[in-house]
Amino acid sequence: MNKYYLAAPILYTLYSILYTLVPTVHAQTLLSPNYKIRMGNFNITSGLKSSASYSLTDTVGQTAAEYFSSTGYHVKAGFQYIYTLYDFSFSVSSLAVTLPTTPNTFSTDSHTLTVSAPGQGYSVSTFETSKLTKSGGSDTIPDTTCDSGPCTETSATVWTTPTNNGFGYNLTGNDISADFISSSYFRPFPDNSLGETPATIMSTTSAGKNRTATVTYKVSPSGSQAAGKYSNQIVYIATPTY
Amino acid sequence: MKKILPILYTLYSILYTFVPSANAQSANFSVSPPVVELLLAPNSTVTQTFIIKNDGADAAYSLSFHKVIPTDDLGHSTIDPAPYSFVNAPVSAKLIGKDSDTLYPFPAGKTEAIQVELSSATVDEAVDQYFALVVSLQNPTDLSGVTKLSSQIAALILTTTTPVPAIPTDITIEDFNPPRVHDSLFPLQISPRLVNNAPVMLRVKGKLELTSPNNKLLETINIDPILVLSDTSRQLPQLSLTTNISPLFSRIGPHSLKLTIQTDGGRTLIESEKVFWFLPLRLMIIITALILIKIAWKIHTFRSLTNADKKAHS
Numbered sequence: 275m276n277k278y279y280l281a282a283p284i285l286y287t288l289y290s291i292l293y294t295l296v297p298t299v300h301a302q303t304l305l306s307p308n309y310k311i312r313m314g315n316f317n318i319t320s321g322l323k324s325s326a327s328y329s330l331t332d333t334v335g336q337t338a339a340e341y342f343s344s345t346g347y348h349v350k351a352g353f354q355y356i357y358t359l360y361d362f363s364f365s366v367s368s369l370a371v372t373l374p375t376t377p378n379t380f381s382t383d384s385h386t387l388t389v390s391a392p393g394q395g396y397s398v399s400t401f402e403t404s405k406l407t408k409s410g411g412s413d414t415i416p417d418t419t420c421d422s423g424p425c426t427e428t429s430a431t432v433w434t435t436p437t438n439n440g441f442g443y444n445l446t447g448n449d450i451s452a453d454f455i456s457s458s459y460f461r462p463f464p465d466n467s468l469g470e471t472p473a474t475i476m477s478t479t480s481a482g483k484n485r486t487a488t489v490t491y492k493v494s495p496s497g498s499q500a501a502g503k504y505s506n507q508i509v510y511i512a513t514p515t516y
Numbered sequence: 517m518k519k520i521l522p523i524l525y526t527l528y529s530i531l532y533t534f535v536p537s538a539n540a541q542s543a544n545f546s547v548s549p550p551v552v553e554l555l556l557a558p559n560s561t562v563t564q565t566f567i568i569k570n571d572g573a574d575a576a577y578s579l580s581f582h583k584v585i586p587t588d589d590l591g592h593s594t595i596d597p598a599p600y601s602f603v604n605a606p607v608s609a610k611l612i613g614k615d616s617d618t619l620y621p622f623p624a625g626k627t628e629a630i631q632v633e634l635s636s637a638t639v640d641e642a643v644d645q646y647f648a649l650v651v652s653l654q655n656p657t658d659l660s661g662v663t664k665l666s667s668q669i670a671a672l673i674l675t676t677t678t679p680v681p682a683i684p685t686d687i688t689i690e691d692f693n694p695p696r697v698h699d700s701l702f703p704l705q706i707s708p709r710l711v712n713n714a715p716v717m718l719r720v721k722g723k724l725e726l727t728s729p730n731n732k733l734l735e736t737i738n739i740d741p742i743l744v745l746s747d748t749s750r751q752l753p754q755l756s757l758t759t760n761i762s763p764l765f766s767r768i769g770p771h772s773l774k775l776t777i778q779t780d781g782g783r784t785l786i787e788s789e790k791v792f793w794f795l796p797l798r799l800m801i802i803i804t805a806l807i808l809i810k811i812a813w814k815i816h817t818f819r820s821l822t823n824a825d826k827k828a829h830s
């Protein structure tokens with residue numbers, strides 16, 4: 275019998291073992307038009323400290339005691355704190371969203387969010403000041419619960435059926451939360467009037483420039499929704515990492 | 517037709533040039549510095565200046581202070597929408613020359629200096645307080661019947677107020693668990709976590725050292741300075757070792773992995789050392805399997821010859 279006939283299954287098993295046990299190597303992109311490598315350590319002098327359980331926050335040979343005796347404070351915003359050296363910028367491509375309200379029909383509108391954080395990572399969170407409310411009245415369009423799931427302020431699910439009425443948003447692009455799997459996944463906004471906590475929608479620990487995400491709003495009012503113009507206020511907050 | 521086309525083209529160009537864009541106003545602004553760490557003695561005052569710049573269209577801005585709430589151990593935080601109350605707080609903040617929640621014009625391209633006066637109260641022991649100056653940009657146009665968007669940037673103000681220059685430290689290392697046996701052929705990746713149990717934040721740096729069985733230092737990875745807020749933990753960036761060690765077979769046997777965490781000034785706060793084995797596991801599996809194949813083939817050949825002999829003699 276051909277000797278290779280016996281060796282083949284064994285070699286296949288070996289290959290499978292190798293393929294299974296070899297860890298996946300993810301290359302870390304260090305060079306990119308959108309990223310900068312953070313600078314390394316600065317040399318800080320060290321000195322004899324007074325106690326095993328206490329630390330003096332000294333920089334460049336001076337001690338906190340010296341700062342206190344002369345000025346009473348020490349502001350750590352100088353050269354050794356590289357994340358303080360760069361502007362942290364945030365842009366929203368539109369400050370207004372127009373959504374026609376046709377019963378049991380989806381209406382959408384989009385805009386982009388762009389963050390530049392050359393010195394550190396960042397996060398963007400969002401909330402609505404209240405539900406969509408009729409101008410001059412108190413009727414509201416509820417926040418979406420999507421098709422099934424349901425979706426929550428921190429967990430997006432599919433929302434493609436217009437008769438599942440409500441108001442929500444989707445995100446695509448850089449550094450977005452992982453639950454926005456595709457353009458069909460939506461979340462409702464946290465409602466600040468109900469004390470709900472702002473939801474994080476973009477975040478990263480990497481420094482970068484022009485990190486952009488597209489927000490798509492979607493609304494579908496019910497057939498019994500009172501006619502009129504509905505609006506609210508959506509707030510986006512960009513926060514640097516510390 | 518030949519005469520009409522250029523006229524139509526000219527008309528189209530005129531229309532395209534003069535019809536205003538229907539795009540809603542956008543917002544694009546920046547703040548510097550985005551994070552300030554402040555160490556204060558009691559009953560002292562300092563003024564911190566923040567520079568804001570409008571890189572977009574004409575807008576209006578307002579200023580307010582809000583609480584900063586850490587959300588994970590990667591340095592992210594969220595801003596409490598409610599205005600921050602400085603009543604009984606160790607540090608109070610006040611805008612100089614501006615009022616909170618008042619809209620100020622912010623023309624396109626303008627840069628403004630926002631001065632914040634920070635004053636510390638009397639404290640008996642070291643205490644931290646984290647809040648943010650939030651700059652909100654709004655469309656100055658009064659829009660009704662449409663959903664308005666407000667874009668905000670938070671500049672973090674992280675403070676420690678201490679009656680004595682010495683700051684208490686209580687930091688522990690978690691998730692520093694290299695495997696007992698690791699394959700020599702592949703990088704060793706670990707991601708330990710630092711837990712700050714003290715009432716004040718601490719900026720630390722560190723290093724990770726890999727030592728061979730005969731106490732030779734094989735590799736050192738320096739850990740960049742990292743801030744750990746009080747009563748929180750901070751994940752160190754994933755550290756990957758053995759990527760530059762050669763020759764390959766120096767990675768066999770018991771090795772030592774030592775993590776040292778130091779203050780910004782270089783004093784060692786805590787160390788942790790773990791011993792693990794480097795073995796060429798996958799190579800050993802392959803060699804063993806090849807030996808077994810060889811043995812199996814020898815047995816198969818022997819049996820085939822034996823059967824052939826039997827048939828020949830029968």
